[in-house]
Amino acid sequence: MNGLKTSALAIGVALGCASFGTEAAAQDCTTKIGAVLPTSVDWGKPIAATAQYAVDIANETGGVAGCQIEMVLRDTQVDPKVGVDAAKALVDLDGVQLLLGAVSSGVSMPILTSVTVPAGVMQMSCCSSSTAFTRLAEEGKTNGLFFRTFATSGVQAAVGAMVARDAGYESIAVFYKNDDWGQDIGGLIAKDFEALGIEVTAQIAINDAQASYRAEVTEALKGNPQAIYMALYPDEGTQVVREWISLGGTQNMIAANALKSDEFKENVGMEFLGSFIGTDTASPRTDSASAFVDAYTARFDGPPSGPGLPNSFDATMIALLAMHAAGEGATGTDIAAKVGAITDPNGTPVTADATGFAQAKEVLDGGGTVSYQGATGNVQFDANGDVSAPAVTWVFGADGIEEQKYISLTEVNDFMNSLQ
Amino acid sequence: MIGVLSYLIFFATVASILSIAVLGLNLQWGNTGLFNGGVVAFFGAGAYGTLILGGIPQDGLIGGFQLPYLIALFGGMVIAGIVAWVVGLLTLRLRHDYLAIATFGVAVAFENLVRNAAILGGAQGIRGFERPLRDLFESALAYNAAFFVFVLTLLILTYLFLERLIASPFGRLLRAIREDETAAQSLGKSPSRVRLTAFIAGSVIMGLAGGLYATFYAFISPQDVLPILTFQIWAMLIVGGAGNNKGAVMGTFLIWAAWTASGWALSRFAPLEVQLYTGSIQFVLIGFVIVGMLMWRPQGLFPEKLVVSQSAAAKR
Numbered sequence: 001m002n003g004l005k006t007s008a009l010a011i012g013v014a015l016g017c018a019s020f021g022t023e024a025a026a027q028d029c030t031t032k033i034g035a036v037l038p039t040s041v042d043w044g045k046p047i048a049a050t051a052q053y054a055v056d057i058a059n060e061t062g063g064v065a066g067c068q069i070e071m072v073l074r075d076t077q078v079d080p081k082v083g084v085d086a087a088k089a090l091v092d093l094d095g096v097q098l099l100l101g102a103v104s105s106g107v108s109m110p111i112l113t114s115v116t117v118p119a120g121v122m123q124m125s126c127c128s129s130s131t132a133f134t135r136l137a138e139e140g141k142t143n144g145l146f147f148r149t150f151a152t153s154g155v156q157a158a159v160g161a162m163v164a165r166d167a168g169y170e171s172i173a174v175f176y177k178n179d180d181w182g183q184d185i186g187g188l189i190a191k192d193f194e195a196l197g198i199e200v201t202a203q204i205a206i207n208d209a210q211a212s213y214r215a216e217v218t219e220a221l222k223g224n225p226q227a228i229y230m231a232l233y234p235d236e237g238t239q240v241v242r243e244w245i246s247l248g249g250t251q252n253m254i255a256a257n258a259l260k261s262d263e264f265k266e267n268v269g270m271e272f273l274g275s276f277i278g279t280d281t282a283s284p285r286t287d288s289a290s291a292f293v294d295a296y297t298a299r300f301d302g303p304p305s306g307p308g309l310p311n312s313f314d315a316t317m318i319a320l321l322a323m324h325a326a327g328e329g330a331t332g333t334d335i336a337a338k339v340g341a342i343t344d345p346n347g348t349p350v351t352a353d354a355t356g357f358a359q360a361k362e363v364l365d366g367g368g369t370v371s372y373q374g375a376t377g378n379v380q381f382d383a384n385g386d387v388s389a390p391a392v393t394w395v396f397g398a399d400g401i402e403e404q405k406y407i408s409l410t411e412v413n414d415f416m417n418s419l420q
Numbered sequence: 421m422i423g424v425l426s427y428l429i430f431f432a433t434v435a436s437i438l439s440i441a442v443l444g445l446n447l448q449w450g451n452t453g454l455f456n457g458g459v460v461a462f463f464g465a466g467a468y469g470t471l472i473l474g475g476i477p478q479d480g481l482i483g484g485f486q487l488p489y490l491i492a493l494f495g496g497m498v499i500a501g502i503v504a505w506v507v508g509l510l511t512l513r514l515r516h517d518y519l520a521i522a523t524f525g526v527a528v529a530f531e532n533l534v535r536n537a538a539i540l541g542g543a544q545g546i547r548g549f550e551r552p553l554r555d556l557f558e559s560a561l562a563y564n565a566a567f568f569v570f571v572l573t574l575l576i577l578t579y580l581f582l583e584r585l586i587a588s589p590f591g592r593l594l595r596a597i598r599e600d601e602t603a604a605q606s607l608g609k610s611p612s613r614v615r616l617t618a619f620i621a622g623s624v625i626m627g628l629a630g631g632l633y634a635t636f637y638a639f640i641s642p643q644d645v646l647p648i649l650t651f652q653i654w655a656m657l658i659v660g661g662a663g664n665n666k667g668a669v670m671g672t673f674l675i676w677a678a679w680t681a682s683g684w685a686l687s688r689f690a691p692l693e694v695q696l697y698t699g700s701i702q703f704v705l706i707g708f709v710i711v712g713m714l715m716w717r718p719q720g721l722f723p724e725k726l727v728v729s730q731s732a733a734a735k736r
Contacts, residue, residue: 074687079643113547114638
């Protein structure tokens with residue numbers, strides 16, 4: 001027992017010494033920013049490391065607004081209580097005006113409503129996808145302080161609607177998986193179809209692991225739609241399509257990315273999938289995106305393979321550039337107001353590396369605006385702080401899944417705007 | 421300085437809210453010996469109930485009745501009580517670990533229900549709650565301070581109520597049932613009825629904590645009612661001392677302080693290279709505190725004070 005106490009003491013002393021070390025090495029002027037990310041989860045660590053990588057790039061170029069940046073990283077444990085407490089400590093005790101995080105929407109949301117908005121701190125999430133943030137922003141409850149670099153389900157819904165329009169369908173039935181993703185995308189695409197004048201004959205929730213979906217399929221058949229849209233996973237998708245076709249339903253099918261599976265193709269049978277078109281979001285096919293992959297590979301000895309890494313990088317870079325534009329001693333509101341100057345499509349294009357960062361600072365110091373070309377492409381936020389993403393459509397071919405068409409970010413954005 | 425004050429108020433508010441839930445568990449486990457493994461179900465019922473009754477109307481969601489806040493909070497407690505009544509009728513015949521498993525299952529079912537029911541917000545949860553009287557206060561700090569006073573008042577009231585309850589003949593009956601149910605029954609008492617009463621009372625108190633929690637964050641989602649919360653509340657009670665209300669409150673403050681302060685200290689003092697791993701280190705440290713307590717002081721910081729006879733204690 002005493003041994004344990006001694007070693008605990010030793011750890012304490014070691015930690016104490018380490019802290020003196022970092023303080024001595026610190027520069028004269030340091031600005032703290034906060035990060036609340038799930039670092040105790042395996043896929044959370046690379047997201048945090050990528051954010052730190054962006055901070056290192058900024059510091060390499062002499063920092064932000066003349067000061068070095070210190071990113072204080074706190075773990076959320078994917079627990080809303082712990083995440084909110086960490087965010088509150090960063091805001092109150094460390095006085096940060098910029099908070100990066102969190103990953104889960106269920107953690108980001110209470111941080112937004114109970115910490116950052118009341119304190120006027122800007123919050124930039126790399127990875128929260130819930131449409132609840134969009135609605136909160138529309139209600140004016142985020143005070144323009146919330147941004148995210150992760151595309152919402154809106155992109156896939158819009159592209160699905162685009163496919164239906166291009167195929168000339170006039171009526172369609174929607175099947176969606178009964179979870180947060182399915183509920184989200186099913187609701188969004190129904191609105192998009194209506195905006196395009198396509199009649200939605202039925203919206204049907206599909207629960208997991210039912211023995212039969214005959215009742216649901218019969219319900220959908222009643223409206224006699226020209227096509228069906230499916231936001232389903234392969235297991236339920238296979239069953240629904242089998243029963244749909246056996247009861248005489250149309251073979252005109254559109255589906256979200258979850259059905260992108262060979263298993264689905266084999267179980268349904270290629271002969272029924274001739275007019276099947278799938279959608280998916282895609283990485284941008286721009287030089288800036290591949291430059292990020294190369295730089296990341298050089299730094300971390302491996303390509304960025306986990307979820308949210310390019311998003312985390314861009315979130316940090318954009319936030320830091322906005323902080324620079326807002327100048328020394330800027331509040332969260334000041335920084336948030338400058339985000340538009342970083343992602344201005346008419347601004348000077350800058351790359352997402354040290355050279356680009358330094359160049360962007362120069363342009364901003366001269367009162368100009370820049371167009372940040374990041375790891376997720378040419379990022380642009382809408383009025384609610386949301387971004388969109390490029391998309392692809394795909395079909396089942398004889399040899400597997402074949403890409404049909406790449407839809408660039410600009411095309412996606414224009415189409416989504418036309419739906420409004 | 422203002423920042424430190426602001427954080428301390430925030431910390432004390434969360435700790436006080438959790439304390440109320442731990443007091444509820446203490447009535448069930450500490451005093452009556454009911455192993456409730458599904459604390460989050462009742463906490464969540466209170467939280468969801470309060471937001472549904474007091475929230476603003478939203479597309480596709482049940483509720484949004486915009487009831488006055490205190491009625492909404494009370495309604496949340498009533499809903500928690502109803503859930504406890506149903507669960508209690510079904511499960512209280514079970515003993516110890518069987519009861520724990522059954523109630524744990526109820527909690528998981530509750531989480532799945534709110535995750536899948538679109539009218540309860542689904543996986544996205546319920547947002548956009550207007551905090552009561554927010555407009556009366558200009559600064560967020562002043563409001564948080566006022567809300568803390570409100571929570572603290574409820575904590576003190578709950579504490580005093582439970583202290584009186586366990587000192588009463590009914591409290592003695594609870595302990596009698598905990599120690600030896602057959603003996604209590606031989607004296608003409610009805611253990612099953614008393615167990616159900618204690619179970620509902622404790623769950624209503626947890627529901628109160630849930631309601632306050634959702635109000636404070638102005639948000640609730642399935643992620644707030646994961647089994648980890650049940651574990652945290654149990655750890656607080658075990659460390660503080662089961663059967664002792666003072667211990668329950670102290671244990672809550674201590675564990676929640678350890679939970680948050682370890683994260684803060686690691687983010688501040690750990691060297692840069694290990695920063696990424698502080699999340700995992702923190703789990704280890706928290707585990708140490710709990711295991712250490714169980715090894716060196718299994719009865720908790722404030723053990724239960726057993727009094728053989730009230731009058732004898734008064735004479736002493």
